[in-house]
Amino acid sequence: MNTVKLVIVVPCYNEEEVLKETTRQLSDILALMENEGKIEEGRILYVDDGSKDATWVLIEQLADINPCVMGVKLAHNVGHQQALWAGLEWAAHSKYDAAVSIDADLQDDINVIPKMVDNYNKDIDIVYGVRKERKTDTFFKRHTAQLFYKLMRTMGGDIVYNHADFRLMSRRTLQALVSHPERNLFLRGIVPTLGYSSASVYYDRKERFAGESK
Numbered sequence: 001m002n003t004v005k006l007v008i009v010v011p012c013y014n015e016e017e018v019l020k021e022t023t024r025q026l027s028d029i030l031a032l033m034e035n036e037g038k039i040e041e042g043r044i045l046y047v048d049d050g051s052k053d054a055t056w057v058l059i060e061q062l063a064d065i066n067p068c069v070m071g072v073k074l075a076h077n078v079g080h081q082q083a084l085w086a087g088l089e090w091a092a093h094s095k096y097d098a099a100v101s102i103d104a105d106l107q108d109d110i111n112v113i114p115k116m117v118d119n120y121n122k123d124i125d126i127v128y129g130v131r132k133e134r135k136t137d138t139f140f141k142r143h144t145a146q147l148f149y150k151l152m153r154t155m156g157g158d159i160v161y162n163h164a165d166f167r168l169m170s171r172r173t174l175q176a177l178v179s180h181p182e183r184n185l186f187l188r189g190i191v192p193t194l195g196y197s198s199a200s201v202y203y204d205r206k207e208r209f210a211g212e213s214k
Contacts, residue, residue, distance in 0.1 A: 007096040009087035013049040047087040050077030092174035108166040109203035116168040125196035129166030
């Protein structure tokens, strides 16, 4: 029997328009993996980054009716990377064997999460979710993104091209991450420096389900 316990960490800022659908889809993918024997237990951890709308109220309501849902409320808005760090730090000291980080807007394809878990079950510690292409981006966004990655590599940054913060990390890599002294957070730059085994899964990025990009 598979004994993998997985938590999906989702930073949220003013996401009241998408939370119910995000919860439905993530709950479904967790149930699918449990039914297929890929994981023993799956949970969703929402990190409310000082939202000004009803995001936290919704998280509380969802947690009352859905045993998969948990929530952490930050005292004020600290930004996406710090909110994600808070969730990953929680996961590093929890009972969960691995954590998948993903944004709440459903643009990253949750259907590759089982592939991430398959890699984890092959003793891969970090699995990056990587966009296949940028056809849905505007000309400006596509070319400035390419420039950004080239610039980062020129400066010595070991970052994964077309990868943002959609990834699976094992508990030991999470523990290594949260012991990292860097506090000016750029997680997609820090994670590859941890030195653990890694792999990538590829997906097509979708349109935002609802609401506005943060």
